Amino acid sequence: METSKFYNWVKEYGWRHLIALMFVTFAIYPILFVATNSIADFANLTNSKLIPDGLTLKHYKLLSSDPLVPYFKWLYNTYKVALIAAFFNVFLGTLAAYAFSRLQFKGRRASLLTLVIVQMFPSFLAFVAIYLLFFQISDIAPFMGLGTHIGLILVYLGGSIGFNSWLIKGFMDTISPSLDEAAKVDGATDFQIFRRIIAPLSRPILVVIFVITFIGIYSDFILAAIFLKDKNLWTVAVGINTVFIDDFNADWGVIAASSVIAATPIAVLFIFFQKQITGGLTAGSVKG
C-alpha cells in the first residue's frame, strides 16, 4: 500500500518536483551569486567562491545613507514610472485588442500584423530621433519634455500596441461571443461591453502584460538615461550605471545590493499576482 501510494505520488507530483527543482537551481544560482556578492567585502564577478571571505553590510549601508546616492529616491522613481507606464500600456493595448477581437472591419488581421511588424524595426538612431523630438517638446511643454518623468512615460507608451494587443486579442478571442451578443441585444454599447464584460474577463492576460511591461521598463536604462538628467529623478538602472560602472570598473557590491533591494518587491508582488494570472478563469464564462 505504502509503496503504491508513494508511486502514485511520484507519478502525479514527484516528477514535477524533480524537474522544477532542477530548474530552480538553474534559475536561482546566478541570483544567489548576486545576493552573496551584495554582502561581500570585496565583491567581484569572477569570484570563484559562492560564499565570500569577508562579510559586510557596507554596500547596503552606502545605498541607504550616502547623501550622494539618493538610492531610495531612485527606487521610488523607478516604481512610479514603471507602474504608471505599465498601467497605461495595458489600458491602450486592451482598447486596441478589443477592436481587433470584437469589431468587424476590413483588413483587421493585416492592420494588426502591421502594428506588430512595425514594432520590430531595429532603429539604430531611435534614441537620437526621440532626443531631437523631445528637445522641441521641451520648448513648448517643458512639463513633459526632456528630464521629466511624464516625457519618459510617454515614450514607454510607444510599445503599448503591437505585441501586447496581439496577445490580449488572442485571449479575448477565447471569451465566448455569446456573452457580448447577449449584451448587445440588451442595448449595451461597445464601450459598455468592453468595460463590463470583456475587460474583466481578460484580467489574467492583462496582469501578465502588466508584469512584462513593468519589468521591461524597470530594467531599461538606455531611454531613461537619455531622458533623466537630474540625479533626483533618475531610476535605479540609470543611477547604478552612472555612479557605479566605469570603463573598466564596476562596484559590484553596490550593484548587487541594489539589485537585491529592487528585485525583492517584484518577487513578492508576483507571488500575490499569481492568483490573478492563474486563478481568474475558473468561473466558466469562457468558450468551450
Place this chain on the structure above:
Amino acid sequence: MIYLSMTLSKIFKYTLLAIFNALIVYAVPLALTFESWFFLSLILVIGILVNIVYFTDRFQPMKWILPGMIFMLSFVVFPAVYNTYVSFTNWSTGHILTKTQAIGVLEDRVFTPDDQKGLEFEMYILQDIDLNFYYVANLDSENILFGKAVSDNEIFSTSYATHEPSLFIDGEFSTPDGYYQLSGKEQIANSTTLQELSLVIDKNTRAQLYKISVFGASTGRLTSTSQLYTYDEMNDALFNNATNTLCPVVKDNFECEGKEIEPGWRVYVGGENYSKLFSSQRIRGPLGVVTKWTFQFALLSVIFSFAVGLLLSMILNKDGLKFQRIYRAVFILPYAIPAFVSALVWKGLLNPDYGVINSWLGPLYEMLDIEPVKWLKTKESARSAVLLVNTWLGFPYMFLITTGALQSIPKELIEAAKVDGATGIQSFWRITFPLLMVSISPLLIGSFAFNFNNFTLIFLLSGGGPPIIGSEVSVGWTDILISFTYKLAISGGRGNLFGLASSVTIIIFALVLIISAISFRYTKRLERIYGNI
C-alpha cells in the same frame, strides 16, 4: 432640442476632444515660433487623425486603436522614418551639422598669428555715460592701448587705439574721468555683448576680451581684424582671410588647396550607403558568417527559452501541486534582475579559470578526462554560452506567457480527450500545444525579431568575440548583424558612420519583415485549422 439627445458620455467625449484640440491649436503657433518642425509635423498628423476618427463614424475600430497608435507613431514610426532618412545621407563623423551650422562654426574661427598664440595681457573694461564700452589693453609699458570697443561691422570705420601711459600711476590702473570701470562681475553680466567687441590696434590687429577674471584683472588676446573664414554666398565657397584663398565646396566639405576643412555637413547621398554595403569587400566578407549565426542565434534562443518556459508552466499547471507559488516566484526571479546586471554576472560565472561553472563541472571534466571548456574563448563555447545565457534571460517571459495562455485553454477539451482515451502526452500534442501555438506564435515571432537584434546581450556578454581570425574587418564568432553593424559604424575609418549603419538596419528590417511575413502566413494556416479568428 438636439442637445437633449446628447448623453453624458457624449458630453464627456466632446469635452475631451475640445481640450485636445485646444492643446493642438495652442501648440502649433508655438512650434512655429520655435521652428520645431519634427514636433509640428507630428502634432499636425496626430491632430488630423484624431479629428477625423472621432468626429466621423466612418472609422469605428480606429476609435479603439488610435490612442495607442498615437504613441506608436511618435516613438516607433517617427524614429524609423528618421532612421530611413539618415540612411540616405552622409551622416558620419565630420558631417553631423547642417551646412548653415557648419558655416556658422567656421565663421566663428578667429585667426591668431602663431607668434601670438598663448600670449595674453591685462585688459580693463570701461563704460562712458552713453553706455559705450572702452577697452584698455596693457600690452607692455610701451603699449598701453585705449579706445572704443567696436563690433565687427564698425571695425574698419573706427579709429585705432591710442597709447595712453597716463592711465597707469605707479603701475596701478586708474580709471579716467568720465568713465566707469566694470568689475569682473559686471563684465560677466555683459559678457555676451563684450565677446562681440574688439579694440582695433591697427589695420590687421585687434585685441579681444578673452578671459574675465573675478579674482584679478581680466585678460585679452590679439587676433587678426578679420575672422579666419568668410562665407561667400555668391560662389558658395569659403574665403580664407589668412591665405587669401577661395575654398570651394567639394561634396560635403569646403576644401582649401586640396585640404578638407572640418567640420563638413550632412548632405543627401542617395543610395550610396546601400551600394557601399554590397560592393565593399570589408563588409561583404564576414557578412555570410554573421548572417547565418544571427538566424541560428535568434531561432535557437526562441526555441530554447520557449521549451523551458512551456515545460515549466506545464509542470506547474497541476492542481494540488505543493509549493506551486514558490516555484512560480522563483522562475520569475531571473526576470526581476535588470538584464545588464545578469549578463555581466553570467560573464563572471562563465570565466573559464575562476568561474563557478567550470569549478562545478570540474569533477565531470575529470570523470570524462577532458580539457575544461574555455567558455567564451572558442567559437563553439562562446556560441553555446551566449545561447545558454539568453535562455536563462528569456525563459521567465515564456513561462509567464504560456502560464497565462494555458489558462485560456478550456480544461473540458483536455478532459474530453482523456475520456476518449488519450494519454497526457497525446492530449498535449493534439490539443494543448496547437491551441497554445495559435495565441503564442506571434509572440514567438516577436521574440525572434527581438533576439535578431539583441545587441545588449552580445555586447555585454561576449562583445561579439572571440575574433574570427583572418577576416577583413574586426568581427567575432558571436557577432550578430546588429552588433556587426555597430562595429562597422564606430570603426568607419574616419570615425562614426551613422548613415551607413542606418542603411544596414533598413536591410535588417527587410529581412525580419520577410521572415515574419512567411511565419505569419504559417500561423494563419494554424489559425484556420484550429479556428479562433
Place this chain on the structure above:
Amino acid sequence: MKTNKLRFIVFLLMFSLVAVACGGDTADDAAEAPDTTEAPKETLAAPATTAPPPEVIVVWAEEKVANALDPLVGAYEAAAGVDVEVVVYDFGAIRTDVQTAGPAGEGPDVFLGAHDWVGELAANGVVSPLDLGSVASDLFDVGVTAFSYGGEVYGFPYATEAIAMYYNADLVDSVPTTWEEAKAACDAAGTELCVGAPGGGGGGDAYHNHPFVASAGGYVFASEGGFDASDVGLDNAGALASAEYLDGLVKNGTVASTDYGGSMTAFQEGRSLFWMTGPWARGDASAVNYGVGLIPQFDGNAATPFVGVRGAMVSSFSDKQVLAQSFILDFFATVEVQQAMYESDPRLPATKSLFAVVEAADPVAAVFAASAANGIPMPNIPEMGSVWGPFGDALLIIRDQNYGTNEETGVTVSNASDAMKLAAEQIRNAIAGG
C-alpha cells in the same frame, strides 16, 4: 445624419473658441529677453542696482567630478554673479550628447571629457579651441599634447592616468625591472599565476596591452607633430619583435590569460603576484597588502602605456564663449578646485601645482605619474575608432594563444607576428574606407 451635423457644428465652435483663447499667448513668447547692459553713473560710481537675471553656465560632468565641483561653485557664483549649473552625466554619454544637444541648441557651455574624443568633436565642429594662455605653464606637456588637434588646443586637462604594475607586498618587495626577473619572483613566491593583465581571457583590451607592442618602436599612429592616420606602426619591426616577446611571456606563463575581472580576482585572492592596471583600481587592490611599481622594461626600453587625459572643454554651440573660457581658466584651473576633484576622483594631477601637493602625500600616485611620463597619449584623431577592434583582437589572439585558420577566407594566423600584421592591415583598410 442630424448627429453628424451636430458634430460638425461643435467641432467648428470649439476650434474658433480655442483659437481665440490661445491667440494672445503666442505673441508674448516672441518678446525679447531684457537687455543686460547696466547704466553707469558718474566716474567711479556704483553700478545701477537693477540687476539683470544672472547668466547661467551649464556644466556637464561625470558623477565624481560633479560631486567635487558642486560645493565649490558657490564661491564662483557669488564672485561672478552667475549661476553655475553642474549637471551629473554618465561619462560616456557626455561624448554623444554634446554632439546631439549642442547643434539642437540645448547643449552645455562647458563639459568635461576625455582627450581622445577631441578629434571627433573637433571634426564635428562641436568643441571650441581653448587657448590656455598663462595657465599652460602649470600644466604637464602630456596633457596639453593630448588635447591638441590640428594645431589647436581644445581643452584644459585636469587629470591624467596610465597603467602601472601592482604587486602583492606580502610576497615580494617591488616590481623587478625585467620580465625575466618578474618570472623568477613569481616562481620564488609560488603563486598560481604570475602577472594578471587585462586583455586576455576572451576580453580584448588594446588599452592595457599597449605596452606589449609599443615599448620597442611599435606605435598605433606616428605621433610627430600630431597623429598621422596614414602611418600605422603596429606591424613595424619593433611591434613584431615586442609581440613575439609577449608570445614568449604567455607561453612561459609569465603573463596570464585573464580579462579585467579575472586579473582582479586573482590579485585579490593572492593567486597572482602582479596586476597590471591603473590608479582607479587602488580600492580593489586593497584586498591585499599592495605596492605599485613601473611595468618591467622591454629589452632595456621603458614600458610605454597609453596615457588617458581628462579635461574641460567649451562647446562651440555655447553663446557664452568668453564666459565659458573664463569659468575654466579663472576658476576651474585653480589649485583648490583641482585638489577637490583629485580628492573625489584620485586620478593623476595634470597640473604641476597639484602634483607637488600630491607627490609628497601619496608615493603610489607618484609611481603612476612616473609610468605616465614614459607613456604616450592615446591618439585623439577620429581614425582611432578603427583601431580598438582590430588591435584588441590581435592581442587577444596572442594572449589566449588562439592561433588558427579561418575556414572561410583561408587566412592563417600561426604566430604573434601574423596577428599584428593582420591587425595593421585591417586598420589600414578601414581608414582607406574600402
